[in-house]
Amino acid sequence: MRNILITGVGSGLGKALAQTYLEKGDKVYAIGRTFPKAFDHSSLFFFFPYDLNETFMLKESLKAFIKGHTFDIVILNAGILGEIKILQQTNLEEIKRVMELNVWANKELIDTLIENATVKQIVGISSGAGVHGSKGWGAYALSKAALNMLVNIYAKEVPQIHFAALAPGVIDTPMIHQIIDHVDAKEFPSVERLKNGPIQKAEDAAKLLVNTFDELLKYESGSFIDIRKIP
Numbered sequence: 670m671r672n673i674l675i676t677g678v679g680s681g682l683g684k685a686l687a688q689t690y691l692e693k694g695d696k697v698y699a700i701g702r703t704f705p706k707a708f709d710h711s712s713l714f715f716f717f718p719y720d721l722n723e724t725f726m727l728k729e730s731l732k733a734f735i736k737g738h739t740f741d742i743v744i745l746n747a748g749i750l751g752e753i754k755i756l757q758q759t760n761l762e763e764i765k766r767v768m769e770l771n772v773w774a775n776k777e778l779i780d781t782l783i784e785n786a787t788v789k790q791i792v793g794i795s796s797g798a799g800v801h802g803s804k805g806w807g808a809y810a811l812s813k814a815a816l817n818m819l820v821n822i823y824a825k826e827v828p829q830i831h832f833a834a835l836a837p838g839v840i841d842t843p844m845i846h847q848i849i850d851h852v853d854a855k856e857f858p859s860v861e862r863l864k865n866g867p868i869q870k871a872e873d874a875a876k877l878l879v880n881t882f883d884e885l886l887k888y889e890s891g892s893f894i895d896i897r898k899i900p
Contacts, residue, residue: 671695674740676721676778677747679703681842682794685875686744687714693879698738700731700778701747721747721774722766728781739787742882745775746794748812750844753852753860756807764808771812772819779823788830792882793820795834797895803859805852817893824891833885836895839866840874 673690677683678699687697687705691713698715699705708714717734721727751767752759775793782788798806799813817834824832839845845868854860869877881896888894 671741672698672739674698674700674735674743674782676700676745676774678705678716680705681844682837682840682871682874682878683744683746685871686746686878688872689875689879698734698740700734721778722770724769724773724777727774727777731778731781732785735782736785740782740789742790742792743778743782743788744792744794744882745778745816747774748794750847751808751812753805753848753857754807755805759807764811767808767812768815771809772815775816776819779819783827783830790831790882790886791820791823791833792885793817793832793834795836795893797836799834799836800893803857805857806859821891821893824889828890831886831890833888833890834893835878835881835885836893836897837874837878838869838895838897839863840869840871842871 673695675683675686675697678687678701684705687699687708690697691708691711696713700717700719700721702718702720704716704718717731719730748771749767751763779791793816795816796813798810799817802810820832820834848860849864852860854864881899884899885894
């Protein structure tokens, strides 16, 4: 039995990851705004309700939930997309909101874990958008590029923990439907590529990721890895 910590478990990939680990008999510690009712009767599921956008209270709020625990893996999954539009039309407040959850909440959580728990592995759920810029993805791409560098720096400063930023591929989540259903594919060509490319079911992606996380330990700590390029 392993101890797993996951952020953003209300829906999509986070919820599917929690389900996969619970089915394996692992303990899942979860942080999110909404309690997933599917896990209501699981004795292995421990939930802390918290809006990770509230970074100014994060350390003090989460300390008791994680203090003294040993986590085999921490999965930094919580994130938001922001609006797909050109960067010139994206004001700083919009970018700050995306950065708050996608980057700064993760920094505060990592610091809290280092100070109050024992952690073997931390994986930030990243995206190819953080490496390959596409028109309209400004705030999200900036946040994922920053997340990649965040885990890279922590890897050098906290060598006892293995860090990785992992791009999981395109997954059938509310975020993807938001893009496909509401963004003009003619104006933003990347949307057309999403529509025509493979989209994984969250449950299938979770099973693949759970089987892949151990493989990440073979890579240099702090690496950015695209799961589609793992042999």
